[in-house]
Each structure stands twice: as C-alpha cells, then as structure tokens.
Amino acid sequence: MPADHVHEIMQKCYAVRLRRLHRALTSLYDEAFRPYGLRVGQLNLLVGIACHDSVRPADLARALNMDKSTLSRDLEILNAKGWVLSLPGEDARSQHLHVTDSGLKLIETITPVWRMAQEKAAELMGEEGTRAIFTAADRL
C-alpha cells in the first residue's frame, strides 16, 4: 500500500518539517535584512568569521557543517561586497579570512534589526520550539 507509506512519510519525516521551518525562518530574516543588501546566510558567515581574529575556510566549513565548495562560492560574494577579506596564510594552500571594517559596521547596524527578527521567529515557533532548535543543533 503506497498510500500508507505516503502518509507515514508525510506525517513523520523530520526532514519535511525541518525544511518548512528553514524556508519560513529564512524568509523572515531575509525580509528584515533586505534594505541592507544582506541575507541571513551571509550574516551567518560574517559572524562566524568575526568570532575569530582569523579563520581558514576549511575550518569554518567544518564548524558550520558546510561543504568547502559552498563556502568558497559564498565567500566570493562577501569579498565582492567588501565585507570580508581573504589573505594568504603561511601555508601556501590555505587562506586567512577577516571581516573588514565595513563588515563590522554592517553587523553593528544590523543587530537591532536582527533582534526584531529573533522576536518574530520566537513568536512563530513558540517557547518550546525555540529551546528545541538549540538542543537539537547543539548535538551536532
């Protein structure tokens, strides 16, 4: 009975739920950030880099569960926008990533906007939902 399988998957699949949540939250933050030409995924990378004085792309990709090729292309954009600077590292293969002054200023500007988006997101997902996102993600 394929119909049984269909309903089982539809109702129980974690990926189905997570994808919907991901689309909804990304929309919410992106919409708030739009006037600043920034997307939430880009802010994600920006703060990921800014957390350290200097990060190598390979390490950042590992920390974010992201493929190195994805990061490579995301960084192209952040470089082009002038928010991130890629400098050669000691190791002739690797690089060092830095957030520029312009990037830091953007983070400062966006923070209150981000806080409002956070509130909307919390309202959307509920108290329990928000806590849960954390507990689930922390296990990675």
Added chain:
Amino acid sequence: MPADHVHEIMQKCYAVRLRRLHRALTSLYDEAFRPYGLRVGQLNLLVGIACHDSVRPADLARALNMDKSTLSRDLEILNAKGWVLSLPGEDARSQHLHVTDSGLKLIETITPVWRMAQEKAAELMGEEGTRAIFTAADRL
C-alpha cells in the same frame, strides 16, 4: 562594541542553528537516497502530491511555505524523471499534479531506506530535538 554583537548573534540566532541542522539532515537523507537518484526535497514534494488525488501547484506551494517559482522548477525535474505528471485543470490557468505509477513505486522502494535515515536523524538530534522539530513546525 561589534564583538559583543558578534557573540550575541553567534550564540543566540535561531536561523544560524536551524541552517546547520538543515544542512546536516539534508546530507543524511540525501546520502541514503543517492543510489535511487532521489533527493529528500524531491521525496518531500512527491509525498505532498501523493497525499491528494490531485493538487494544484499554487496550493501545494502554500502548504509547504514554498515560493511558486521554486515549485515550478522543482516540478520540471520531477516531470523529467517521470515521477510526476502535470495535467491541465478545469481552470485554464492552473494545473493538476499527479504522482505516476513509477513515482509511487519509488516511494514504496524508498520507504525502508527512509526509515533508516529517520532513525539516524533521531539519534543525531536526540529525543527532545525530534519532538521540538515537530512542535515548532506545527505552529506554521
């Protein structure tokens, strides 16, 4: 102090966590489905369509929090693979979507693989995490 903002965002942002979770889970399911030429997002659509005898793209997109243009392009692929059939509806604008026999057979084949992926996902996110995904997503 931009550094304070950086850490605040890094530690508290729901979108940051959710994006990591999304990447991790998508990888997990996609890897399991790879031998079948199917991705978890495609299974998502397939069961979404199969749930009803006939759905219109606009309604499906709404139900999944998905833009109509995204769905339009996803459906192109499912049509090309022969898993979905798009037929004209009564309304001269809209369409009716149907899962083909080939698509139903694929769902049947993939179900045990999906169940194993579900178990791995549950292990990854923990008891609380899985419950949370549901409570958060159900509020949309």
Added chain:
DNA sequence: TACATAATGTTGTATATACAACCAATTTAC
C-alpha cells in the same frame, strides 16, 4: 629522498531557494 597520501581551495554540474517582472485568465468592483 622519492613516492603515496592527505589536506586546501577552485571549478563543473545539478538542485533548491526566492524576488521581481511578466503573461494569461479569472474574479471583483463599479
């Protein structure tokens, strides 16, 4: 030391995602 192996980053290809702009058709308003 030379050769195999691993690590780093980029590029080709495919899919997923959304916004804006558009065309066609339908519904609403006046």
Added chain:
DNA sequence: GTAAATTGGTTGTATATACAACATTATGTA
C-alpha cells in the same frame, strides 16, 4: 458590462547548497 484587482504559472536573475574532479601543496612512509 467593462475596468481593476487578483490568481496561477513561467522566466530572468541571484544566492545557497553539495558532489565529483582537479591542481597545488603538505605530510608521512618506505
């Protein structure tokens, strides 16, 4: 009953995502 607004779907453009293959550079081993 026609004009305006809405709805449904596609297309142009940009970003996000990953796998496979590749070139370059370390690292390890024989």
